[in-house]
Amino acid sequence: MPTMSHLRQVLPLALTLFVLWLILSGKFDAFHVSIGAVSALCVALGTRRLLLLPPDIGRPGTHPTNVLPLRFLGYIPWLIWQIIVSSLHVAYVVLHPKMPIQPRLLRFDTSFPHVLAQLTLATSITLTPGTVTLDVDNDEFLVHALTDTSAQGLEPQGGPMHRRVAALFQPSHTGQGTRSTR
Amino acid sequence: MILAANVLLVIGLMFIMLGVLGILRLPDFYTRLHAMGKCDTLGVALVLIALAIHEGVSLYSLKIVLISVCIGLANPTATHALGRAAYRSGLMPWRGDEERS
Numbered sequence: 186m187p188t189m190s191h192l193r194q195v196l197p198l199a200l201t202l203f204v205l206w207l208i209l210s211g212k213f214d215a216f217h218v219s220i221g222a223v224s225a226l227c228v229a230l231g232t233r234r235l236l237l238l239p240p241d242i243g244r245p246g247t248h249p250t251n252v253l254p255l256r257f258l259g260y261i262p263w264l265i266w267q268i269i270v271s272s273l274h275v276a277y278v279v280l281h282p283k284m285p286i287q288p289r290l291l292r293f294d295t296s297f298p299h300v301l302a303q304l305t306l307a308t309s310i311t312l313t314p315g316t317v318t319l320d321v322d323n324d325e326f327l328v329h330a331l332t333d334t335s336a337q338g339l340e341p342q343g344g345p346m347h348r349r350v351a352a353l354f355q356p357s358h359t360g361q362g363t364r365s366t367r
Numbered sequence: 368m369i370l371a372a373n374v375l376l377v378i379g380l381m382f383i384m385l386g387v388l389g390i391l392r393l394p395d396f397y398t399r400l401h402a403m404g405k406c407d408t409l410g411v412a413l414v415l416i417a418l419a420i421h422e423g424v425s426l427y428s429l430k431i432v433l434i435s436v437c438i439g440l441a442n443p444t445a446t447h448a449l450g451r452a453a454y455r456s457g458l459m460p461w462r463g464d465e466e467r468s
Contacts, residue, residue, distance in 0.1 A: 269409060279389040307447060312408070318447050329401075
């Protein structure tokens with residue numbers, strides 16, 4: 186049976202699902218709202234053990250949904266800006282009569298503590314100018330770069346994006362011991 | 368407001384068109400992946416936001432915004448999945464003529 190600590194673990198996901206339910210159903214009478222609340226809670230409790238990714242970032246045994254949400258909100262505008270810049274970059278390359286491309290394959294290692302951090306970095310690389318992540322194998326990233334300049338802009342370790350993603354997933358001085366890689 | 372929506376709509380369609388142009392012009396699969404993954408994400412998101420503005424603040428516009436968020440998540444993932452599959456199956460990227468010695 187779910188205890189109080191279980192409920193606290195699943196509450197972020199349950200709330201997210203419940204808001205999603207409200208938006209998608211569009212009915213706000215007591216019947217539909219209560220059904221939504223019950224099913225959101227049931228789904229959150231049921232998937233509690235599925236979404237645990239070792240090693241944990243936040244409190245042990247919590248959903249990845251409560252990973253430093255405020256920093257994540259700050260990260261999104263930067264990412265949107267990067268998407269716009271990269272679309273303009275592709276537009277420039279495509280519209281240029283000579284198509285100045287020098288495709289490169291890059292390999293570099295990262296030491297991120299968490300699968301979710303790697304996923305975020307890979308997705309962010311895909312969305313930034315001139316680079317697409319092809320493969321992530323353990324800690325090794327394989328990236329395809331469209332031009333020389335975008336290849337240089339990627340500075341594997343300690344580059345701006347690397348730092349941003351790392352800051353996103355560093356637990357804030359509560360000492361969770363997440364440094365270990367897998 | 369309607370004017371802003373229309374401007375966004377045209378810009379979004381322009382980006383989708385540039386993505387298609389990129390797929391036609393770029394030399395190989397991986398470089399085409401760049402055109403598809405980025406221009407399409409921005410283009411579709413802009414078109415959807417334009418539709419949301421057109422609709423005004425309502426449940427429908429909220430749903431449209433939700434769709435654009437989902438596309439923003441799904442598109443890079445699909446791009447990555449395609450690129451990874453191509454790399455795993457041994458497709459070598461185009462290196463340009465000056466690279467061959």
